[in-house]
Amino acid sequence: MESSGWDFASHSGMKAGKRERFEEDYRVVAVESQSLTIQGVRSGQVLTIINHTPEAPLTEADYPPGKLIALSDPSNSTAH
Numbered sequence: 001m002e003s004s005g006w007d008f009a010s011h012s013g014m015k016a017g018k019r020e021r022f023e024e025d026y027r028v029v030a031v032e033s034q035s036l037t038i039q040g041v042r043s044g045q046v047l048t049i050i051n052h053t054p055e056a057p058l059t060e061a062d063y064p065p066g067k068l069i070a071l072s073d074p075s076n077s078t079a080h
Contacts, residue, residue, distance in 0.1 A: 024045075
C-alpha cells in the first residue's frame with residue numbers, strides 16, 4: 001500500500017510503535033472514497049488511512065470489507 005498522501009489516525013487506546021504497525025496484518029473494516037478503516041488481526045488496533053488524492057478514490061472493489069492487507073514502511077523503500 002502506497003503511503004504517499006496518506007495519514008494514519010488510531011481509534012484505539014493502544015500505543016503501537018511505528019515498526020509494530022508494519023509487522024501486522026490488517027483486515028479492512030470500512031472503505032469510503034477518501035478513507036480506509038482497518039483493524040489489526042493480532043492487536044485489534046483500529047487505524048483510519050486518509051487518502052489525500054481525490055482523483056484516485058478508494059473503492060470496495062479494491063478493498064473489500066474483510067480483505068487482509070499489510071502496510072509497508074515508506075522509510076524502508078530504496079531510492080532509484
